[in-house]
Amino acid sequence: MAAGGLPDPGGGLSAAPGPAAPGPRRRLLAWFTRRPETEAWALLAPGTVWMLVFFAIPVVVMCGYSFMPRGTYGGVDPGFTLEAYARFLHPVYLKILERTFVVAIVCTALCALTGYPVAYAITRSGKWRTLLLFLVVLPFWTSFLVRTFAMIFLMRDTGLINTWLLRLGIIHQPLTMLYTPFAVLLGLVYGYLPYMILPIYASLEKLDPSLLEAAEVLGARPAARFRRVTLPLSAPGLIAGSLLVFIPALGSFLTSDLLGGAKGLLVGNLVQNQFSTARNWPFGSAASLILMTLVLIAVLIYLRLRPAGADGRRGGVLS
């Protein structure tokens, strides 16, 4: 075991003998208690190993692939080329990239606009709170794939929605919903809404009601109380929720694949295609990395945008 390095908790613990021979075990415990930070390292180790093997190494491999020539039957050939990146600059792909960002941003905004009132209502729902929270997470009981297929059955021309609208005489021609950007957004918002509701709920729930009473005595009417107290104090939840929706929405491919038309292709679909049917691994890798980099930049900008005077009023009162 190298000094300063990670201990090997698995090996170390299994090597520790039973109560019959307390010596080594006591020595191990002593080693743990002597350096408290080793305990922290031991707790971090399983997760770290997991992320190293299944995230960090694949990203490095992908990064390498993106600079190599494509193999004829998939995979890569040895060599170095910037071909994959150059290809991405083609207007067709830039258009896909743009569409992906627009979809993710609109999806995040819709989730925030619909999720905030829901979270707010749940915090004020008294004895119904537990049930409502349960209902929010209920969709997770079914796989996302199955739920997306279910939306096809709802939205297609002969689907439930059109059938009922026709039967009620509200429309006379089936509405074209499936394979439109609308369907993709609907599917994404449906899929990611709980990730918006839960963090907002968590931050609203912590809000001390006496702060609102204080604001009320100080002259704030309901709208002002929301704007100057509730909203700024739930901003952390809103920010967390937005990130939890925006990032996966940006990389999503299943929803647009099933609900969107050919013109609804997102970067996620592009990457998937390159690794499967198109067999262009370097290009798929490059597209992935470009998206990852842009997400990182977008998130950093977003976090920077948080206003310092969190209730929207900047600067001091005195001087």
Add this chain to the structure above:
Amino acid sequence: MADPVVELRHVSKSFAGTKAVRDVSFSIERGEFFSMLGPSGCGKTTTLRLIAGFETPDADGGEVRLLGAVVNDKRPYERQIAMVFQNYALFPHLSVERNVAFGLEQRRTPKTELAGRVQAALSLVRLDPATFARRLPAQLSGGQRQRVALARALVLEPAILLLDEPLGAIDLQLRKEMQLELKSLNKQLGTTFIYVTHDQEEALTMSDRIAVMSNSRVAQLGTPAEIYENPRTAFVAKFIGESNFLDGTVVDRVGAGDAAWWSVESAAGGRFRVPAADPSRTNGIAPGRLLRIAVRPEWLDLVAPDAVPPGENALRGAVRDVIYLGETMHVVVTLAGGGDVTVALRNEGQLINPLPWRRGDEAAVAWRPEDCQILEED
């Protein structure tokens, strides 16, 4: 006399069928320091919230009047009040100056006036604006937060300031200091202070008048001295200071005029007399009635059984415990007929050496007949 600033007329409030406030009536004069004192759940906070406007009285639950007008259905921001909350309720995302400016901004105070008033309010509560204006509440000590909360309320120059146990969370030393400061702010500004507390010493220190609350009602209303000297019920006598309670049966009336007494057969053995001169305090007393009196420990004296001063009541007993408290010494005496009383002896310099009383000593507990309070039923 001018209209009272605050007036409650037969105010009642229930929550889900439980009465939290029952037929409470009182009026508060301009500039008064008025305390509502009682144990938790006695209705004092609900009463304060009724005055603040967070709660409205029941449909048939009387009237809350502020500055002469019925305000039952007015929202808090429509009343000329400010409030200091139990946990201060400072906005954690706003700096000290923004917290203090909040109310002024909501009332559309001109920008030119804003800075001056915030500065003045901070100075009033003795917080240096240069040091504290830009800090966030999290960067302040409990006492400093307390002052910011006070500044935030006072900056609005309210007619009435409501304070809901504002000193509960700060340590004793600072609390004593803040008590005196609040009292002097009240006199300096002429603002009416309505103060809720469960700390009797705090209420006695600061208040012009105290409403002692129990079981959703006002048990007694009066100046600190009135309440301490003449507690009307056993609850009040116990809650404000310490008291000894003696039960007995009225035997007969002796004397006449100012020197009229009721003679009472004590349940603890022996007889004592209670004054009969003031009819308002002895209503309904007649021979054969059961009676309970309260006597403060410091009104009692401890003497040798054969040295009872003439004219004083005396009950015999044995010393059970001697508790030295510095300023005073408490001697617990078990009376001959059962039951303990506590006698507080002042430390006048000769007390300690030698201790005048020891456990097991035979003694008589003596008091002047007028130094007692005949209690009503709770």
